[in-house]
Amino acid sequence: MSDPLQPPLTDFVFTAEEEEAVEFALTTSKPWKHEHDDLKGVRAVLVALKDRVRSFHLKRQSSKCCYCRMNLHGGGSFIVDREHIVPKDKYRDLTYVISNLSVACKRCNMQFKKDDVGFLISRDTILTNHGSSDQYRFIHPNFDKYSQFIKKISYEEDDQVYVKYTKSDHPKAEYTYSYFDLRALEVNSFDQGQGIDTSSVTNLIRERLDQLVSQLG
């Protein structure tokens, strides 16, 4: 299992109490649904564990969605989903596996990913091979470094927004871009009505940063 992110997956250690709670949860019909009556006895432990999972993965993703890199900083549970990469409803054994968890925005999770398994190379063997990057057609949130496949540049100032994804040649880049319809998130409202003659937003940003720096000086 390759792990290019920080803090490393090995830093996340289940306490004995958490292990016991998870083991019990996996014997019930909905192991992730701590609200369920079956999980009443271990609810508090699971809730705390799930909070810990979210904080851990927010750190690993620099508080960004693992699929579209939307900024999730300060978003709370209405914005941030704990994401099961291999869907828990189809592969319940992976429900609490830390490398199968990450953080995603609602758009990527609910609108595109849901419980689809089309991104898996082999549905039959994923349970044993889930720790391997090459078993996934998209950029894996834990085993791949997003910026090595897709670079996202975004800049906003007041009402102006710029978002652009630049893909590498790797097939995972194109797959991720189209699977999550990242094109729909691209926008450049700096070109309109600004009276600024520039085709390169990088130049625009550089100019603007220079302005800001000189104002600060």
Ligand SMILES: [Zn+2]
């Ligand atoms: Zn997203």
